[in-house]
Amino acid sequence: MNTESQKTALITGASSGIGRELAKLFAKDGYNLVLVARSEDNLQQFGDELKQQHGLQQVTIVDKDLSKENAARDVYDEVTGQGITVNVLVNDAGVGLHGMFATETDWEKESAMIHLNTITLTHLTKLFLKDMVARNEGKILNLASIVSIMPNPLMAVYAGTKAYVYNFTQSLVNELKDTNVTITALLPNATDTDFFNKAGAENTKVTEKLDDPVMVAKDGYKALMKGEAKVVAGGLGNKSYEVLAHIAPEEALNAMMRKNMEPKDEELDGSSTNSSLAWGIGAAAAILIGIAAVAVYNNTSAYDQLRYRYKFSRAKSKVANAFNNMKDSVADTWSDAENSAKKTWANTKDEAKDRWSAGKNSAKDTWASGKDGTQESWSDARHGAKDAWSSVRKAVVDAMS
Ligand SMILES: NC(=O)c1ccc[n+]([C@@H]2O[C@H](COP(=O)([O-])OP(=O)(O)OC[C@H]3O[C@@H](n4cnc5c(N)ncnc54)[C@H](OP(=O)(O)O)[C@@H]3O)[C@@H](O)[C@H]2O)c1
Structure with missing residues (x-):
């Protein structure tokens, strides 16, 4: 089905996990895509597949390390320079890091994580949101987490970045209430992606029970399309975390x-x-x-x-x-x-x-x-x-x- 053929969704972190599943959902609904991550070959192949499978007009690949200074500005300039209007922005790219903050984790990695998970996300939101508000049209989905609303010992900095994403997003929900632009926070529980491997947490107890990224993406997509302020992905079990957190x-x-x-x-x-x-x-x-x-x-x-x-x-x-x-x-x-x-x-x-x-x-x-x-x-x-x-x-x- 090609119902949204004039619209474009930009998805960061589209090369794997939840971002990749989200990209498939946009493609299925006929959105043109801008796929952003560091693994260019992977993105190119994925983009070609989606384009062919769903008859999309345009799929643009942006190979960018979003943990670097000015990454958001570079992405914005590259996309708008090609005359692309971004109707939906998905800030999915993010990493975690496992270990005791005082004695085990590496500051360089933490600093890059803070940049990727918060600074780039905020800057991309600022750049694209300004245009959306000017058009009085658009949607943003920010990847928060269940740890946005709970402490997460042994992943303390990651939890801090996700708390930021959640609070930032909910504040903007209020600021945007008189416009046709919506912003949504997606709060997944532990999900079966490459996330825990990359974070050095592959042998932790949390990995014994993981949610399906297809389900997480579907819940996020649905809430985004409805313009909801937030969604905890999954069933009652996950949703009860929100109650308990309070x-x-x-x-x-x-x-x-x-x-x-x-x-x-x-x-x-x-x-x-x-x-x-x-x-x-x-x-x-x-x-x-x-x-x-x-x-x-x-x-x-x-x-x-x-x-x-x-x-x-x-x-x-x-x-x-x-x-x-x-x-x-x-x-x-x-x-x-x-x-x-x-x-x-x-x-x-x-x-x-x-x-x-x-x-x-x-x-x-x-x-x-x-x-x-x-x-x-x-x-x-x-x-x-x-x-x-x-x-x-x-x-x-x-x-x-
Ligand atoms: N998995 C979970 O349990 C879980 C739970 C709650 C929230 N989340 C959030 O969900 C989001 C997606 O994570 P995921 O679980 O799908 O993990 P994932 O499979 O590891 O995907 C992470 C994505 O982010 C991209 N990325 C990482 N570092 C990047 C950088 N420096 N520059 C550009 N892109 C970068 C990766 O692409 P490249 O490596 O190709 O650059 C990849 O596409 C993250 O924000 C994460 O915090 C995950």
Whole structure:
């Protein structure tokens, strides 16, 4: 199908992984392409294939190292010099680097990564966005990451660059709201590309479960076309990270992410055992309190209440399973930690149960007394959940210490 034959999409990082999959989707919809990366031969061959397969009018290859000074200006000049109007800009090119920041990673590599992941991305956005705003038409997709909204120990600088991309993009969403230009952040979880090999993280636990880059590209493409501000690629499992990032304690998030970035064959040591327990409890509490809070939301119908109750009981058993799994993996020497975690879990469960029943009653009252009471009980529930969360957080910290 050739529906967008007059339009052009410029994709950085189009030679492999997510960028390559995105290029295929644009080609399928008939976009002319500008493909940017360092591997010219690879890009040329890929571009020729897409052109032939989809009957595209024009595919332009730009061989450029985007980690270098003025790279964005060079790309912009080369493209506009050929009279090409870029209707869609995809800032996909990016790299990571694995290791302890203080003692292991190399500054030259980190500096190049910061340049590629943030400076070039920002400069390309500035140059092409100016033209888009002048035309009052255009779309931009920026590759952020799930680590844009979470800490990522052992890939600290990478996480910093992706947090930048996310915040930068969301700020521009607001600045562009009165135009026909949209900007979208794509937040993939760990994805099966060359990324982890290049980052020196090929033997880490995170690589044991990777998402399909085809799926990630499809989710990003769909959100971009709809002009959505952001999308976490994948199903509920990935999307729940976004919720947890906002409500789980930083210690628990750090513990989970650190574990992911450690070598696959790492021995189970004390800190990781404690971390697992803390993470499990943090996640459990987050799920339970989140559900209790949602249950008192103003529009809760009898049907929704039933659904929430069902979800609540599922969450409870999932959490119990998770706890049992973790318990099995705890060595005898860590029985102290286990006991303390059990105590915390009991408190957490009771607290969440109380909140749930308070929430249920409050929702019933609200339902009965109509809209007027809604604001008040929502704010009560919010405060209740906040209080519960503070005590849970304290309990988790106590369990870890
Ligand atoms: N894979 C994941 O788990 C994951 C998760 C979240 C976000 N992301 C983000 O997704 C984006 C794409 O990564 P990917 O997973 O698809 O990895 P990938 O397969 O390694 O692709 C990276 C792309 O960036 C290009 N690139 C790297 N350094 C470059 C440079 N200095 N100048 C120009 N182009 C350069 C590469 O092309 P050449 O090497 O040919 O130059 C390649 O096309 C990145 O921004 C990454 O941070 C990835």
